Amino acid sequence: MHPLSTTCHTAFQILARKHALCAVMLFAAMCCRPPAAQAEPLKTVVYASGTAVPSTVILVAQEQGYFAREGLEVRIENCIGAFRCMLDMMEGKAQFSSAGDLAVMFNGVDRKDFVILATYSSSTSLLKLVTRKSAHIEKAQDLVGKRVGIIKRSASHYFLDNFLLLEGVEPKSVEHVFLDQEDMSAALQNGSVDAISTFEPVAGKQLAAIGKDGFEVSVPPYNLSTHLVAMRKTAMQSRTETIKLLRAMDRAVQFIAAEPKKAKAILARRSGMDAASVDAVWAGSQFKLVLDPSLQVTLNSVARWARNENLISDTQIPEFSNFIYPEPLNAAKAKGVGK
CATH class of the missing domain: 3.40.190.10 (Periplasmic binding protein-like II)
Structure with a gap:
């Protein structure tokens, strides 16, 4: 063999060995690389909830063991008013909270890091x-x-x-x-x-x-809705727990429809309201786990009122569709209660 050919052949062998070694090292790196960091499962879910009629959904889910059936340990932290409940959630004192239209709208003006997961109660008698x-x-x-x-x-x-x-x-x-x-x-x-x-x-x-x-x-009925909200990071990183929470709440909604007397008794005992007070506001209340498109219309109406009252400016009105996160509710509904 010509000396030059021998030299080239040897060079190619060395180069091939180097490429093979690189390939082996790359394969090992890919196989042995630790998995991407994931959020630890929530051991205890803290829910900041008011004590009015809408809280019946959360109380029933806890007392009837629906949270436990989903493998969730839920601790309910009572708070007075939708703003206080939502503030507790945003300050990290709870992972989930109840919230009304006004709390969602005003907090949506100030920050973009929370989501609405569902509406679970509406009432004209609160x-x-x-x-x-x-x-x-x-x-x-x-x-x-x-x-x-x-x-x-x-x-x-x-x-x-x-x-x-x-x-x-x-x-x-x-x-x-x-x-x-x-x-x-x-x-x-x-x-x-x-x-x-x-x-x-x-x-x-x-x-x-x-x-x-x-x-x-005597005043005309005004519909007051109650929503389930969470920080966007919580809803995404703790997706499994979020879906389980929603599925348990859906079971509670069905229990309330089937056993209203038992549900009212649970509310009376846990909230401290007497039976007459519960009856007085129950008639104007509905319980259903939904994310209705009309929610955006409602939030925009509230925002226009706030603008007219000089509480916010035109430029501060957010795009409320960005706060609505239906994926966990869709997943919970797809699996279905009892499946």
């Missing part, structure tokens, strides 16, 4: 307008020039303005007094305000605290 007989308020027109206690940027605020507009009263003709929930009863009793825009289950207690001078103004 919001109340409570006053004193001595204030002589029986209808919307009687509120002109009066002081009404409201929780700013909440359903309490939105409900009052909608009631006034519906009855032909300019909201600005009524003095809005911003209060914390825990201060409303005292403010009404000591005369700091003439009425309060409030909600169950505290409305009944506030009315009772006034005694014989207490009076509930």
